[in-house]
Amino acid sequence: xxxxxxAFGLTFPPDFLWGAATSAYQIEGATSEDGRGPSIWDTxxxxxxxxxxxxxxxxxxxxxxxWAADLDLMKAMHLNAYRFSVAWPRVxxxxxxxxxxxxxxxxxxxxDGALERGLEPHVTLYHWDLPQALQDVGxxxxxxxxxxxxxxxxxxxxxxxxxxxxxxxxxxxxxSAELGYHVGRHAPGLRDLxxxxxxxxxxxLSHGQxxxxxxxxxxxxxxGIVLNLYPVDAATEADRETAALVDEKINRxxxxxxxxxxxPERAWAHYGDAVPEIDPAALAAVCQPLDFLxxxxxxxxxxxxxxxxxxxxxxxGTERTAMDWEVYxxxxxxxxxxxxxxxxxxxxxxxxxxxxxxxxxxxGRVQDDNRVRFMRTHIEQMHRAMEExxxxxxxxxxxxxxxxxxxFGYSKRFxxxxxxxxxxxxxxxxxxxxxxxxxxxxxxxAR
Numbered sequence: 190x191x192x193x194x195x196a197f198g199l200t201f202p203p204d205f206l207w208g209a210a211t212s213a214y215q216i217e218g219a220t221s222e223d224g225r226g227p228s229i230w231d232t233x234x235x236x237x238x239x240x241x242x243x244x245x246x247x248x249x250x251x252x253x254x255x256w257a258a259d260l261d262l263m264k265a266m267h268l269n270a271y272r273f274s275v276a277w278p279r280v281x282x283x284x285x286x287x288x289x290x291x292x293x294x295x296x297x298x299x300x301d302g303a304l305e306r307g308l309e310p311h312v313t314l315y316h317w318d319l320p321q322a323l324q325d326v327g328x329x330x331x332x333x334x335x336x337x338x339x340x341x342x343x344x345x346x347x348x349x350x351x352x353x354x355x356x357x358x359x360x361x362x363x364x365s366a367e368l369g370y371h372v373g374r375h376a377p378g379l380r381d382l383x384x385x386x387x388x389x390x391x392x393x394l395s396h397g398q399x400x401x402x403x404x405x406x407x408x409x410x411x412x413g414i415v416l417n418l419y420p421v422d423a424a425t426e427a428d429r430e431t432a433a434l435v436d437e438k439i440n441r442x443x444x445x446x447x448x449x450x451x452x453p454e455r456a457w458a459h460y461g462d463a464v465p466e467i468d469p470a471a472l473a474a475v476c477q478p479l480d481f482l483x484x485x486x487x488x489x490x491x492x493x494x495x496x497x498x499x500x501x502x503x504x505x506g507t508e509r510t511a512m513d514w515e516v517y518x519x520x521x522x523x524x525x526x527x528x529x530x531x532x533x534x535x536x537x538x539x540x541x542x543x544x545x546x547x548x549x550x551x552x553g554r555v556q557d558d559n560r561v562r563f564m565r566t567h568i569e570q571m572h573r574a575m576e577e578x579x580x581x582x583x584x585x586x587x588x589x590x591x592x593x594x595x596x597f598g599y600s601k602r603f604x605x606x607x608x609x610x611x612x613x614x615x616x617x618x619x620x621x622x623x624x625x626x627x628x629x630x631x632x633x634x635a636r
Contacts, residue, residue, distance in 0.1 A: 197630050199572045206583025207628040208270030209263055210541050212316035214246045215592040219253035223291035226282025228318040233376035244598035250590050251613050256299050264306040266625040267634045271308045272585045274316035275345055284320035285337045293348045300352050309354040314342050316360040324377050329388035338395035339402040346408050355411040357483050358396040363417055363443055374596050387465040393446040397475035415483030415540045416443050420520045424493035432492040448532045450476035483540035486521045488514040511545040511601055518566035525574035536582040542567050543587035545601040555607050555618035
């Protein structure tokens, strides 16, 4: 079905997924209710100076209590899919051992509520909120964590069953390992390269073990992983070698084990003595058949000299978001073509794509034309890749709601729905209204 007016003229398959995405710690709140245990973000956020403004996810968007109304928002936008994460400390407060039935009750209500509204549930098992009890014994650096993660994944899948359309093992493992264990800007706030690389290795092993466990349990939901991926461009010919190394460290360090069972050689050599002891057979077993690869795309990496810029090439002509990230829609087209050529998957899902802007709330609305343009141009580039043969099956806007933006607290707004954090009132922005019209046109839904 086609319509007129910009991206409305595009035609997508009738079963294409149009959704929105969230993550547990960023929206749920209720951090001490119904048996939930503390997470590393509860601990990290309690340390003065770690989070801008001293803010935490204790209340966030109160999605734990307002989930039904939030699902209604997506239904009203004519979406047909919802991607959300399960909080490990809500399901297993101690990280392993006894399962908290009340925690799983919440996710069962959420899944059933989504289905009742025509929304396919797409579950991410880990979106950065590790139980603090596991971090106390080493977290992702502990050798037993692949077993613990598989145990947790099975507990979720056994309860939610085949009502879930897909399970992604991890969201953006680079952020967990690099920002959490090396840079220290994410929980648990460590700053050690060797520990970071060990964490990344154990995350890979955890992914492989969880996929095998879910397959052996005859889980019929699709299985995959979600990676944050970027085109990497060199400013000059002299920067090409550095750009190739950056590409291996942020992209291929996570793609190669998942698709090839190895780590990339250039990055491996670069890390030198910091690389932990690796079991080649265990790493090879990370490479499990997947039903999809989730792609989170926000910007490209621009390499100039010793600097790696998220803001793109210098100059006044480059549009940037409130995060100082370059707006580069063409990067999504390039990325998808490169992935399909080098890391072919049966299906790709754009699991996150969005932008923070300095939204202005006035007269009861947010006229975020910059976000509308961002979504439209990225959807156009995704469609272009599909016309060239890339099997993309869905697009999830990041994010449904303005929410807790990790170390930035509540200062950055990515939502297509505005949240007044004092009153918890939700107001769809102009971008949500545009997305609703677009999804309705694509799905042929009557007004």
